[in-house]
Amino acid sequence: MKLSVKLIYFITGSKIAVVLIFILSVPFLVERIASEYTNYSLRDQQKKVMNNVRRHGVGFYLQGDKSYGSYTMLKEEYIALEPAGPGADMDTIQTEERIVEQDTLNYRVLSYTFRVGSNRYLLEIGKTTGSINQYNKPLQRIALYVLMGLIAVTIIIDLIFTRILISPLKEIIQTKLIKRKFPFKEPAVPVKTSTGDFKYLDQSLIDLMDQINVDFEKEREFTANASHELMTPISILQTKMENLLAEENISEATTMSIIGMMKTLGRLKKISSSLLFISRIENAQFARTDQIKPAKLITDVLEEISHRMEEKGLKLHVSLSDDVTLNNVNQDLLFQFFYNLINNAIKYNVEKGSISISDHRGRSGYSIVISDSGIGIAKEELDFIFDRFRKTNLGENVGYGLGLSIVKSIAVYNGIDVKVASVVGEGSKFTITFGDFDAKITGGKP
Amino acid sequence: MKVLIIEDEKTLAYEMETFLKKAFYLCDLAHTAAKAAECIEMNQYDFILLDLGLPDGDGLSLLPKAKKHNPEAAYIILTARGNLEDKIAGLDLGADDYLAKPFSLLELQSRMQAIARRKFNVNAETVPLGDFSVNLQTRFIYFQAQQIELSRKEFDLLSYLLLHKNRVLTRMQLSEHIWGTFADDDYDSNYIDAHIKNIRKKLNTYAPTDWLETVRGVGYRIRK
Numbered sequence: 001m002k003l004s005v006k007l008i009y010f011i012t013g014s015k016i017a018v019v020l021i022f023i024l025s026v027p028f029l030v031e032r033i034a035s036e037y038t039n040y041s042l043r044d045q046q047k048k049v050m051n052n053v054r055r056h057g058v059g060f061y062l063q064g065d066k067s068y069g070s071y072t073m074l075k076e077e078y079i080a081l082e083p084a085g086p087g088a089d090m091d092t093i094q095t096e097e098r099i100v101e102q103d104t105l106n107y108r109v110l111s112y113t114f115r116v117g118s119n120r121y122l123l124e125i126g127k128t129t130g131s132i133n134q135y136n137k138p139l140q141r142i143a144l145y146v147l148m149g150l151i152a153v154t155i156i157i158d159l160i161f162t163r164i165l166i167s168p169l170k171e172i173i174q175t176k177l178i179k180r181k182f183p184f185k186e187p188a189v190p191v192k193t194s195t196g197d198f199k200y201l202d203q204s205l206i207d208l209m210d211q212i213n214v215d216f217e218k219e220r221e222f223t224a225n226a227s228h229e230l231m232t233p234i235s236i237l238q239t240k241m242e243n244l245l246a247e248e249n250i251s252e253a254t255t256m257s258i259i260g261m262m263k264t265l266g267r268l269k270k271i272s273s274s275l276l277f278i279s280r281i282e283n284a285q286f287a288r289t290d291q292i293k294p295a296k297l298i299t300d301v302l303e304e305i306s307h308r309m310e311e312k313g314l315k316l317h318v319s320l321s322d323d324v325t326l327n328n329v330n331q332d333l334l335f336q337f338f339y340n341l342i343n344n345a346i347k348y349n350v351e352k353g354s355i356s357i358s359d360h361r362g363r364s365g366y367s368i369v370i371s372d373s374g375i376g377i378a379k380e381e382l383d384f385i386f387d388r389f390r391k392t393n394l395g396e397n398v399g400y401g402l403g404l405s406i407v408k409s410i411a412v413y414n415g416i417d418v419k420v421a422s423v424v425g426e427g428s429k430f431t432i433t434f435g436d437f438d439a440k441i442t443g444g445k446p
Numbered sequence: 447m448k449v450l451i452i453e454d455e456k457t458l459a460y461e462m463e464t465f466l467k468k469a470f471y472l473c474d475l476a477h478t479a480a481k482a483a484e485c486i487e488m489n490q491y492d493f494i495l496l497d498l499g500l501p502d503g504d505g506l507s508l509l510p511k512a513k514k515h516n517p518e519a520a521y522i523i524l525t526a527r528g529n530l531e532d533k534i535a536g537l538d539l540g541a542d543d544y545l546a547k548p549f550s551l552l553e554l555q556s557r558m559q560a561i562a563r564r565k566f567n568v569n570a571e572t573v574p575l576g577d578f579s580v581n582l583q584t585r586f587i588y589f590q591a592q593q594i595e596l597s598r599k600e601f602d603l604l605s606y607l608l609l610h611k612n613r614v615l616t617r618m619q620l621s622e623h624i625w626g627t628f629a630d631d632d633y634d635s636n637y638i639d640a641h642i643k644n645i646r647k648k649l650n651t652y653a654p655t656d657w658l659e660t661v662r663g664v665g666y667r668i669r670k
Contacts, residue, residue: 231526232455235548239461242551246468246613255664259616266618269548304628307637339628 003169004162011158012151019147026143027136035108038127039093042110045125049079050114058116075100076128078107084122089113095129168193168202176205184213220279227276234269241265274402278388281333281409288414290331294368295320297331298357301338308346315354324359324366326434329414337410338370340403341430345372348428364417364433371429377422385420447562448472449493452482452508453524454500462495465551471558479503486512491519492566493558496541498525498532506532509539520561524549552619556609575608575668577653589652599624600645603638607658607668616665642666 052060058081061068067082078100084090090111098107107126114121171191180188188206193199241262245255280286298320302309309316326334345355353373360367377385384390386408389401411418415435422428449471453459456477463473474489476482479500486494486508494512498505509521523536526547533544542561545554562568563583572579572588579588585601587594596604606623607615617638624638642658649655659667 228526231547232458235526236455236458236461238548239458239465239551242619243461243464245616246465252663255614259618259664262616262618266622304625307640311637311640 004159004166007162007166008155008159012155015151015154019144019151022147023140023144026140030136030139035129038108038129039110042093042108042125042127045079046110046112046123049081049123049125053114053116058119058121071100075103075105078124078126080122080124080126082122084113084120090122098126165195168195168198172198172202172205176202176209180209184209220282223275224279224283227272227279230268230272231276234265234272237265238262238269271402274406275388278402278406278409281406281413284413286330286333286413288328288330290329290334292326292329292331292334293322294324294326294334294359294366295322297334298338298342298368301335301342305339305342305346308343309355312346312349313352314346314349315352317354317356317358319358320368321359324361326366333410333414337407337414337416340407341370341432344403345370345374345428345430348372348374350374353427362433365435367431367433369429369431371427373427376424376426376428377420378424379422382420382422447492448474448489449495450474450476450482450485450489450491450519451495452476452479452500452505453495453497454478455497462551462554466555469555477501479505479508482508483511486515491516492562494519494521495554496521496523498523498536506535506539509536509541513540520558520565522554522557522561524554550619550622552606552610552615553623556606556623559609573608575670576655576657578649580605580608587649589649592652594648594652596645596648600641600648603641604645607666611668611670614661614664614667620665638666 049061061081067080069078069080071078078098090113093108093110096107096109097104098109099105106129108129110123110125112123114123168191175191176188188209190206191198191202193202241258244250245258245262250258298318302316302318342355342357349355349372355370355372357368357370359369381390386404388405390404407418410416411432417433417435419431419433420428421431447470449466451459451462451466451473453462453475454477459475459477463475466473471493474485474491476485479502482496482500485491494516496505496508496512500508505523505525512519512521520543521541522543522545523532523541524545524547525532536544542565543557545557559568559582572581574580575587577589578594580586581588582605585605587596587601587604602624603620606620620638624641642660646655646658657668657670659669661667
């Protein structure tokens with residue numbers, strides 16, 4: 001689930017929860033407010049009564065009677081003044097039942113005793129509680145509507161805001177992780193954001209990539225230097241052996257062992273120069289300015305390699321269109337690229353097997369498919385065949401394990417996509433796709 | 447032919463000298479740029495073999511000065527650097543060829559001979575080979591006036607063996623010459639044998655080819 005969706009779910013959920021709690025607690029709150037208000041108004045009325053008593057004497061109410069009582073019409077309020085019996089002084093507000101003209105009603109009752117001269121009086125002011133709770137239902141309904149409306153508005157604002165808030169994350173992933181191609185040549189541009197966490201993430205990724213670059217640079221430098229440093233001693237050995245072989249008076253056994261040494265040296269030479277070749281590709285030492293026709297290039301490769309194909313008695317099917325031109329590639333590198341792939345198709349083929357080379361134009365670009373009837377590659381090995389010194393087909397004809405590494409380097413350098421499918425015992429299929437920007441597809445022949 | 451070998455690796459320079467002497471080249475050795483400059487001023491050379499990584503300076507910077515004193519000489523750059531810029535810079539400065547280390551001495555001599563043919567018109571005429579004659583310039587082989595068709599690789603093989611006549615060339619050496627960097631590690635495969643068989647078959651219809659010897663377990667040799 002997306003972070004923005006999660007955030008919206010959480011925010012909405014918590015808002016709804018708060019609103020529900022509020023609405024459920026409305027009756028209680030209303031009761032509290034009403035009771036506070038009732039208490040307040042009872043005290044207010046008490047004050048007024050006491051003012052009157054103070055100003056006009058208690059007779060103002062009693063008018064000569066022993067007690068005074070008054071009700072409002074619907075008995076919602078009453079006021080009573082009577083002589084107090086013996087007992088403690090009172091000054092309370094309580095909810096009590098009162099029987100008024102045969103009706104038992106709940107009242108909020110203020111009881112207050114006071115003295116006038118030597119007489120003690122009890123003042124009671126009552127107010128029904130029933131009238132207090134009648135507003136609960138409509139209040140709840142109105143609160144529900146208003147709050148739900150507010151929630152809807154805030155959710156829309158939240159949606160917009162979280163989207164804006166989270167957008168740098170998407171940008172960081174896009175620019176730093178997905179779109180960047182290794183090796184990272186151009187410096188990384190920090191994503192613009194005022195969110196500290198994203199800045200931190202972005203900077204961490206930039207640092208990480210810089211570190212990878214530094215390490216990669218070191219490895220590349222090492223490969224180049226090491227291979228280069230090997231070339232001089234290999235040269236010396238090679239020339240020494242060549243001169244030794246030309247000596248007149250050496251025995252056949254010596255000759256054979258010199259030849260053996262030369263073969264081993266040849267292997268060393270091949271490995272070093274392959275590594276150096278890879279590091280040169282990675283160092284971008286080859287111009288990518290050639291325009292080539294793949295049909296012609298592959299014909300040249302096949303001519304160069306035909307003797308190997310003939311030796312194994314392989315059948316070859318080539319079907320390539322003549323009117324395709326690849327732009328911005330390096331001819332030598334592409335030659336090596338197809339040479340290695342076709343060479344493998346021969347090397348790991350069976351006697352009297354077959355190789356087929358065809359092409360097609362698809363949505364993703366121009367593809368060339370090289371398939372063979374060879375021994376195939378095990379599924380668990382497929383991911384590693386482009387690794388250096390990885391040898392998967394441990395048959396009698398094992399190479400150095402660098403052929404496909406070179407293929408990979410050239411592919412990366414020239415923006416070529418290589419896909420492999422293989423079934424052990426049936427053969428392998430390499431699909432090589434040149435992106436649209438590299439493949440200028442002209443119309444048919446005039 | 448007089449050759450100046452500018453190479454700071456003394457052993458390598460010595461081996462080059464040994465090899466070229468056998469092919470009747472006269473060699474001077476210079477292990478530093480300073481010594482090389484001195485040699486170039488003092489003598490006239492036909493070939494100057496120039497290593498780029500010298501202890502007291504870049505070999506490339508020697509080239510313009512050398513060309514002034516030895517304008518007629520052929521320049522071959524030898525380097526372990528092998529990067530493209532060096533190659534282009536070298537050829538721009540007027541070098542005739544460029545060999546990346548490690549190179550085969552046979553290959554070096556073959557390049558020198560090609561330059562000699564081009565530049566000094568050496569061996570422009572046809573070279574006799576048994577009852578045949580070979581024109582290295584036009585790359586044709588004749589029996590009397592009859593021109594014989596050899597494939598490109600067959601002719602390459604034959605001319606390489608002819609250049610290094612009386613020397614046994616191994617299948618590996620021949621493979622490396624024919625296929626260059628594309629020579630695979632399967633030196634014992636019979637691709638070279640197949641080509642030799644074809645050459646013999648084509649030539650034997652005209653005259654015997656007993657000058658082309660198979661040296662068992664080693665390779666081939668043209669004996670003259």
